[in-house]
Amino acid sequence: MKLSDLEGVMGGPSEFLEQPVSHDLILELLNHAVWAPNDGLREPWRFIFADNRYGDIMQGLQEPAPAYLLVLVKEEADQYKREEDFAAVCCLIQNFRLLAHEQSLGVRCTLHDWMYDSSRTEMFGVLSNERIAAVLELGYGANQWKGNTELPETQLHFELL
Numbered sequence: 627m628k629l630s631d632l633e634g635v636m637g638g639p640s641e642f643l644e645q646p647v648s649h650d651l652i653l654e655l656l657n658h659a660v661w662a663p664n665d666g667l668r669e670p671w672r673f674i675f676a677d678n679r680y681g682d683i684m685q686g687l688q689e690p691a692p693a694y695l696l697v698l699v700k701e702e703a704d705q706y707k708r709e710e711d712f713a714a715v716c717c718l719i720q721n722f723r724l725l726a727h728e729q730s731l732g733v734r735c736t737l738h739d740w741m742y743d744s745s746r747t748e749m750f751g752v753l754s755n756e757r758i759a760a761v762l763e764l765g766y767g768a769n770q771w772k773g774n775t776e777l778p779e780t781q782l783h784f785e786l787l
Contacts, residue, residue: 638734639767647677647693647731647764655725662717670700670711671718671759674750684761687740691763695722696750699759715759722762734763 652675663669674696676683684694699715702708723733740746741758752758 638763639732639765641768642691642732642763642765643768645692645766646679647766649675649677651729651731652693652695652764655722655729655731658725659718659721662714662721664710664714666707666710668707668711668714670702671715672698672700672756674698674752676750687738687746688736688761689734689763691734692765693763695762695764696752697759697762698752698756701755701757712759719760719762726764730766732765732767736761736763 656673660669660671675693676696677693682690684691688694697715697719699712702711719735723735726733737760741761744752744754747758
């Protein structure tokens with residue numbers, strides 16, 4: 627498969643099956659996805675995995691999914707490092723999504739208002755020097771989309787200097 631075959635597929639499934647998501651699979655995917663260091667070779671991320679074994683802890687905060695992965699980024703005092711670290715975390719998330727797709731695991735990458743409220747994020751173990759970069763909703767899609775070969779061609783606008 628070529629990466630260009632994934633156009634339009636990476637948005638994640640609209641519905642998940644009730645099938646549990648293996649902790650081991652997530653750990654395996656993360657071990658490969660972390661090959662996204664910044665030029666300082668810092669690894670500014672931390673992960674919190676939550677599934678529904680003990681009740682739906684994300685109820686009212688996220689759409690229903692069999693599991694969630696909170697992707698945290700350390701908040702450096704230096705703005706340059708902070709932005710560089712966030713960019714590395716975004717690359718890690720994209721790596722994770724591509725690797726998950728290979729395993730037929732659906733991933734919806736979400737951002738919600740509650741993520742910016744420290745009183746809510748503390749209950750998940752987010753430290754004062756961290757913030758949530760994204761919450762990944764994880765599960766196996768009820769309808770696996772194989773891609774759309776008839777997507778409209780995107781016009782890219784750029785200038786050569």
